[in-house]
Amino acid sequence: MDAVTCTAPVNIAVIKYWGKRDEALILPINSSLSATLSQEQLCAKTTVAVSGQFTRDRMWLNGKEESLENPRYQNVLREIRRRARKRKIAGEGKGTSLSDALSWHVHICSVNNFPTAAGLASSAAGFSCLVYSLAKLFRIEGDISEIARQGSGSACRSLYGGFVSWNMGEKDDGTDSVAEQLVTENHWPELQILILVVSDQKKHIGSSAGMGVSVKTSELLRYRAEHIVPRRMKEIETAIQNKDFQTFAKITMQDSNQLHASCLDTYPPIIYLNDTSKQIMHLVHKYNDFCGEIKVAYTFDAGPNACLYLLEEDVAGVLAMVNHCFPPIEQNGDQYIRGLQVEELPIQKD
Numbered sequence: 001m002d003a004v005t006c007t008a009p010v011n012i013a014v015i016k017y018w019g020k021r022d023e024a025l026i027l028p029i030n031s032s033l034s035a036t037l038s039q040e041q042l043c044a045k046t047t048v049a050v051s052g053q054f055t056r057d058r059m060w061l062n063g064k065e066e067s068l069e070n071p072r073y074q075n076v077l078r079e080i081r082r083r084a085r086k087r088k089i090a091g092e093g094k095g096t097s098l099s100d101a102l103s104w105h106v107h108i109c110s111v112n113n114f115p116t117a118a119g120l121a122s123s124a125a126g127f128s129c130l131v132y133s134l135a136k137l138f139r140i141e142g143d144i145s146e147i148a149r150q151g152s153g154s155a156c157r158s159l160y161g162g163f164v165s166w167n168m169g170e171k172d173d174g175t176d177s178v179a180e181q182l183v184t185e186n187h188w189p190e191l192q193i194l195i196l197v198v199s200d201q202k203k204h205i206g207s208s209a210g211m212g213v214s215v216k217t218s219e220l221l222r223y224r225a226e227h228i229v230p231r232r233m234k235e236i237e238t239a240i241q242n243k244d245f246q247t248f249a250k251i252t253m254q255d256s257n258q259l260h261a262s263c264l265d266t267y268p269p270i271i272y273l274n275d276t277s278k279q280i281m282h283l284v285h286k287y288n289d290f291c292g293e294i295k296v297a298y299t300f301d302a303g304p305n306a307c308l309y310l311l312e313e314d315v316a317g318v319l320a321m322v323n324h325c326f327p328p329i330e331q332n333g334d335q336y337i338r339g340l341q342v343e344e345l346p347i348q349k350d
């Protein structure tokens, strides 16, 4: 038996991925960009093993057996084995172990270390970790973001630390739709993320289904993908390179708002934000106005939980403001802030 264990963190997008041009290969209608969180914070931990004793491929997620029938798992496993076979035929990775591994079945065991209440994108960390572990096990080299992308689009960005872009690519086979590190985790160490957990309820419509309807019905989404995202990608990349927080923060909030505007423009409309999310947005703008410059930026994915980007020197002030507006209550031993659970997270440092 051969086994490998790896961890991969969650990433938080500042230019959002929303919409596929190819559902099977998971090819997006626009490029996107995110920061990968620290390994010690929200991450998935996966062990993959191959053995001649295993009678079929199996998987356990947070201790419960899951079916591997889902085409996303099948695509990932098929692609990993195809690449490993290619490597073997090319004469690399000679040795009984790789040959054996290719004819044996795999067992996968994955757990998330983040509080279930966080309700944060676990598929990005999960698929990223699964693909990375399998690639190590089958000794695959080269870019594997193309494989992670076929598990869950946003997963390809969690393979790298720091700020990572996912270039939409142009080819029909998706070989140029890959993730690329823009800057490492050491580039902007002052940048922090606060996660305000507004709700741990399951979202009424998942991101894959939601973006499918948006692509079919939202003209705003089409316009955004063609005309706005390409410009924003360039502008935010320059802002990150220059550590220009004002520009970075403004684009981050505008892009989050445009994702949710596109959801409302979808027919029938999709609404992920709730009243607390809107109160947080309002509070952030009030606070920034009061300070005379942008001190903090919000961004929301396909749910009501807020991710706040801010500089380290402003964490205490922003936390005080959040505490003041949402007075703390105790719940299940965790500190909640009137329904909000606050997590303070650095960008990934390896």
Ligand code: DP6
Residues within 6 Å of the ligand: 012, 013, 015, 016, 017, 018, 026, 032, 121, 123, 124, 151, 152, 153, 154, 155, 207, 208, 301, 302
């Ligand atoms: C709102 O990567 O979960 O978080 O590719 O269908 O698995 P699939 O979708 P997923 O979508 C994430 C959407 C988002 C924005 C983002 O992370 O860029």
